[in-house]
Amino acid sequence: xxxxxxxxxxxxxxxxxxxxxxxxxxxxxxxxxxxxxxxxxxxxxxxxxxxxxxxxxxxxxxxxxxxxxxxxxxxxxxxxxxxxxxxxxxxxxxxxxxxxxxxxxxxxxxxxxxxxxxxxxxxxxxxxxxxxxxxxxxxxxxxxxxxxxxxxxxxxxxxxxxxxxxxxxxxxxxxxxxxxxxxxxxxxxxxxxxxxxxxxxxxxxxxxxxxxxxxxxxxxxxxxxxxxxxxxxxxxxxxxxxxxxxxxxxxxxxxxx
Numbered sequence: 001x002x003x004x005x006x007x008x009x010x011x012x013x014x015x016x017x018x019x020x021x022x023x024x025x026x027x028x029x030x031x032x033x034x035x036x037x038x039x040x041x042x043x044x045x046x047x048x049x050x051x052x053x054x055x056x057x058x059x060x061x062x063x064x065x066x067x068x069x070x071x072x073x074x075x076x077x078x079x080x081x082x083x084x085x086x087x088x089x090x091x092x093x094x095x096x097x098x099x100x101x102x103x104x105x106x107x108x109x110x111x112x113x114x115x116x117x118x119x120x121x122x123x124x125x126x127x128x129x130x131x132x133x134x135x136x137x138x139x140x141x142x143x144x145x146x147x148x149x150x151x152x153x154x155x156x157x158x159x160x161x162x163x164x165x166x167x168x169x170x171x172x173x174x175x176x177x178x179x180x181x182x183x184x185x186x187x188x189x190x191x192x193x194x195x196x197x198x199x200x201x202x203x204x205x206x207x208x209x210x211x212x213x214x215x216x217x218x219x220x221x222x223x224x225x226x227x228x229x230x231x232x233x234x235x236x237x238x239x240x241x242x243x244x245x246x247x248x249x250x251x252x253x254x255x256x257x
Contacts, residue, residue, distance in 0.1 A: 002016070002054060002057070003187075003189075003192075005189075006187055006189075008187070010054055010055065011054040012052065012054050012057055013185065013186065013192070013196075014038045014041070014185040014186075014203075015185065015196060015199075015200050015203040016057065016074065017038070017041060017042070017045075017052060018032070018041070018203045019074070019077045019078070019081060019203065020052075020057075020058065020059050020072050020074065020077045021041070021045065021059070022077065022080075022081045023072050023076060023077035023078075023079075023080040023081050024050075024059055024072045024077075030044065030045065030048050030050075032044060034206075034209075034212060035212055037184075038185065045059065046062075049061055049062050050062060056073070057073065057074040058071060058072055058073040058074065059071070059072040119153075122153075130147035162219060162220055163216070163217050163218055163219040163220055163221055164216055164217045164219070165217075166214075166217050166229075166233060170214070170217065171233060171236050171237055171240060172240045173214075174211060174214060174233070174237050175236075175237045175238070175239075175240030175241040175243075175244065176240075176241075176244060177211075177212075177213065178201075178204055178205070178237060178238075178241050179193075179197075179241040179244045179245065181204050182196060182197060182200055182204075182241075190245065190248060190249055193245060194245060197238060197241055197242060197245065198238060201234055201237075201238065205230060205234075207226075207227050207230060208223035208224070208226045208227045208230075209223075209226065210226065
């Protein structure tokens with residue numbers, strides 16, 4: 001819903017503008033840089049030949065409707081950005097793929113363990129000393145050559161870099177950043193933040209992209225794994241964000257008194 005009070009009364013909120021642009025991106029591909037603020041987003045829209053109609057809650061081409069530039073309304077944005085439900089076949093394929101990956105990982109672990117045992121046995125086994133060669137007493141014979149040194153063992157393969165685990169303190173840090181973004185966009189209006197704290201997730205967190213500032217916790221993850229991770233951490237992050245909100249609400253009431 002548009003702002004109800006303040007200097008921006010009647011204008012669309014930043015999440016609503018983002019939703020319109022997401023729908024427009026699907027149709028005409030306007031890209032928003034990560035972490036872009038309200039003024040920057042509006043400038044990008046204007047540079048692309050569009051204006052934001054806060055009254056009608058839509059993106060309108062400058063100078064009227066042009067060919068190839070459709071008018072994007074909030075209703076249209078909700079329809080276009082609504083995630084498509086997975087079919088039974090897609091769900092089945094995802095389950096099968098997950099099972100195959102788990103089995104492949106088990107096989108790789110068995111191979112690594114077997115190789116480690118063999119290397120340990122080779123290290124613990126005493127090397128046989130070469131038998132000394134007897135020198136010939138005859139005149140003109142050469143001195144026996146020393147036995148060749150054993151070839152050096154190959155260095156162990158470097159371990160694959162893995163993503164760090166998201167502990168509770170990390171989830172709280174993500175929640176604090178998420179809560180602060182909501183406050184910034186809604187002008188510290190805690191009532192509006194409270195209404196949007198659940199639905200605003202997709203406006204600030206991309207489904208399959210690392211969260212800004214926490215890239216080290218995504219090392220080695222593909223887009224599908226990132227998407228699964230975000231589904232897993234979302235309830236906890238929102239829960240911690242609500243805790244930050246509850247702590248701040250009494251302070252606001254005290255100031256108003």
